[in-house]
Amino acid sequence: MKNKTLTKIILALLLLLVLLTLLLLPELSHQRSRAATEKIGVLLVSHGSKSKSWRELLREFRDEISNELLPGDHIADVKTAFMESSSPTIAAQLRSFDQQGFTEVIAVPLFLTVGGHAAHDIPNILGLAADPAIRASLKKENTEFYQPKARVTLTPTLDYQTFLQQNVIRRVKNLSRNSDEEAVVLVAYGSSQYNTQWEAMMKDIGRAVFKQTGIDAAAYAWCGHVVDYSPQDTQVAINKMLKQKQRVNVIPLLVSNNLFFSTTLSRKPLIPAQIPNRLCTSKTPFCLISYSITGCYKMFAPLLNHCRYSHYKFNGCKY
Numbered sequence: 001m002k003n004k005t006l007t008k009i010i011l012a013l014l015l016l017l018v019l020l021t022l023l024l025l026p027e028l029s030h031q032r033s034r035a036a037t038e039k040i041g042v043l044l045v046s047h048g049s050k051s052k053s054w055r056e057l058l059r060e061f062r063d064e065i066s067n068e069l070l071p072g073d074h075i076a077d078v079k080t081a082f083m084e085s086s087s088p089t090i091a092a093q094l095r096s097f098d099q100q101g102f103t104e105v106i107a108v109p110l111f112l113t114v115g116g117h118a119a120h121d122i123p124n125i126l127g128l129a130a131d132p133a134i135r136a137s138l139k140k141e142n143t144e145f146y147q148p149k150a151r152v153t154l155t156p157t158l159d160y161q162t163f164l165q166q167n168v169i170r171r172v173k174n175l176s177r178n179s180d181e182e183a184v185v186l187v188a189y190g191s192s193q194y195n196t197q198w199e200a201m202m203k204d205i206g207r208a209v210f211k212q213t214g215i216d217a218a219a220y221a222w223c224g225h226v227v228d229y230s231p232q233d234t235q236v237a238i239n240k241m242l243k244q245k246q247r248v249n250v251i252p253l254l255v256s257n258n259l260f261f262s263t264t265l266s267r268k269p270l271i272p273a274q275i276p277n278r279l280c281t282s283k284t285p286f287c288l289i290s291y292s293i294t295g296c297y298k299m300f301a302p303l304l305n306h307c308r309y310s311h312y313k314f315n316g317c318k319y
Contacts, residue, residue: 048082183217183241190222
């Protein structure tokens with residue numbers, strides 16, 4: 001009797017498995033068909049600049065990323081787009097992706113951390129948000145809008161996980177000679193609206209530098225509109241560190257090179273005449289991107305990994 005009951009249970013389970021398989025077959029077939037037609041593009045979104053050298057660095061960065069990503073995981077192209085002051089625009093590149101039959105676009109904002117552009121402007125330009133006030137403001141700046149047919153997902157900014165920390169640690173190690181006698185000064189653009197988040201980011205990077213390099217003295221300064229583009233804030237931070245240590249390593253955290261910032265943060269306005277050998281700044285590797293070209297994909301990959309897809313549907317990518 002027990003054997004008959006067990007046999008009935010097993011048969012019932014087998015029947016259930018068969019029914020489930022029959023129900024799932026259409027979905028599995030759809031997923032295979034979708035995978036075969038999936039075409040994914042990556043869009044590197046940055047602020048833009050009238051500086052030719054600034055734009056060229058972003059294009060070189062795109063080429064470096066392309067060499068690592070193509071071909072693979074259905075990613076078929078990597079493009080660069082600028083918010084303002086430069087071309088091609090975001091709308092123009094989205095239109096280009098549509099014309100080339102792309103089904104998915106991963107937009108990567110090349111911004112250090114949260115700010116008005118990353119949090120509000122870019123999502124609206126990409127068609128992921130529709131804030132009337134933001135759009136009205138952007139239209140006054142002659143920003144073009146285009147609603148793409150391709151699905152668009154937006155990755156986090158560059159402070160996602162330990163991306164920036166590892167970049168800074170690598171640069172500090174290249175400059176460091178004796179960690180016991182050295183300090184670090186981090187210099188970034190800054191934000192008045194998101195000052196709390198920017199300060200938290202700089203402090204986190206400072207703590208990471210200490211853990212990885214042993215340099216226990218660090219300060220940070222702003223060089224953007226929050227200080228009227230003056231080098232004074234950077235000078236104050238450097239002088240503070242020079243009172244504690246014999247040598248200061250200055251690490252700019254800027255997305256790309258810019259003639260104005262290169263002048264503002266150059267050695268001449270920053271170094272007091274009596275201590276010319278106590279300040280170390282990067283020469284050619286001035287900015288974040290130009291200094292992260294070598295092995296950049298290893299640090300860039302976490303942003304794309306944030307959008308890892310299951311059955312070619314991207315999950316967890318929110319602006």
